[in-house]
Amino acid sequence: MNNASTSPTPFNSSAGQSTDIVIVGAGIVGLAHAAHAVANGLTVTIIDRDHHAAGASVRNFGHCCITAQSGELYELALTSRKYWLEFAQQAGFWASEAGAVVLARTEAEMNVLHELSAVREPGQVELLSPAGTRDRLGAAVSDADKTHDDGTHHGAWPGLVGGAFLRDDLRVDPRTTVAKLAEWLSRQPGVELHWNTAALGFAQDSQGVTVQTSRGELHAGQVFVCVGHDVDYLFPDLAAEHRIQRCALQMSLAAKPSGVEFAPAVLTATSMLRYPAFTDMPAAAALRSEVLENQPELLEIGANVMFTQRPDGTVILGDSHHYHRTADPFLDESVTTALNTEISGRIGTQLEIIQRWQGVYASSDVAPILVREIQPGVTVVSVTSGVGMTLSFGLAHRNVSHLY
Secondary structure, eight states, rough: OOOOOOOOOOOOGGHHHGEEEEEOOHHHHHHHHHHHHTTTTEEEEEOSSSSSSSGGGGSOOOEOOOOOOOOOHHHHHHHHHHHHHHHHHHHHHHEEEOEEEEEEEEEHHHHHHHHHHHHHHHTTEEEEEEHHHHTTOOOOOOOOBBTTSSEEEEEOOSSSEEEETTTHHHHHHHHHHHHHHHHHTTTTEEEHHHSSSSSEEEEEEEEEEEEEETEEEEEEEEEEEEGGGGGGHHHHHHHHHOEEEEEEEEEEEOOOOTTTTOSSEEEEEHTTTHHHHHHHHHHHHHHHHHHHHHHHHHEEEOOOOEEETTTSEEEEEEEEOOSSSSSSOOOOOOHHHHHHHHHHHHHHHHHOOEOOOOOOOEOOSSSEEEEEEEEETTTEEEEEEEEEHHHHEEEEEEEHHTTT
């Protein structure tokens, strides 16, 4: 399903077309800003250089990773969760409060989960036994899928010593969510959405800001530039100052596995080495040492071994992390094989791969978020930590609330 589009005709510049806000970029961060603006009675024009969303917003797991954030990101994620659910109801896209399950195969992994559970409110991080973990994942126990007298488990979800249920995480479908949100926004009074329209520059005018585009001029009191990892295309000095790189991911889609259905997102030890709520725990150091000793190949490719099941039953698998200013398009098959083999072993069944792709998102070692007024009325917004879906509505709420 492609995003709703408008005819690619020039703007009526002679009429001085103006709205309260112009948003450059129709990925999830830009559309979240538009949704909050519309909810507060502001008029909005959204432009995007592509014909429909094709970037990070559609290439991810569809996992809103609320629980695994910390500090400022955790507060933004909690706000984002509220508005994800509100706008899902209004715009009609699928959003599930299915949470996430972290699989633990060693005591070092369980130690991290114990520590996180102890510092969070009761029930947010629910510690699970092996059987409880499988129950959360909906794994049916049969003669071919049960715990044997020697304590070993055969069949689905083998090798567990326990796990944890992350209550507050959300699931959306990345292939359809942005399209449905864009389509809904395009139908709202006071909203214009123009695809195949690139921003070329910004200047002050009597109404606030003139946006020069590939199809004419737009005018607004406030502009939000939400172009993800492409900040350097418009503002190279800012991108260099914030040390923005492109993080390239290798991901796959598997056909629906026979007899396997699970609603939560599924995380593993490598996930606990990437998200701040886990890495903040004292036990994370021992876990890193354990993974480095037993599976160094996963750390070498920057693996976050996790997976989610879409509403149609297909399973999104991933992912690796490699950092470049310009990402090479070539995928190393050994990386994808390592990820998919590990995930097949976690689920306990061979997976049929039907698609592969490269994800790309903005990354920075300076800060996880970039919000900068580059000139009066022009604010650059980029999530530079790989959690754009998670933070999108919370970050947009904070930015747009300053306007009213």
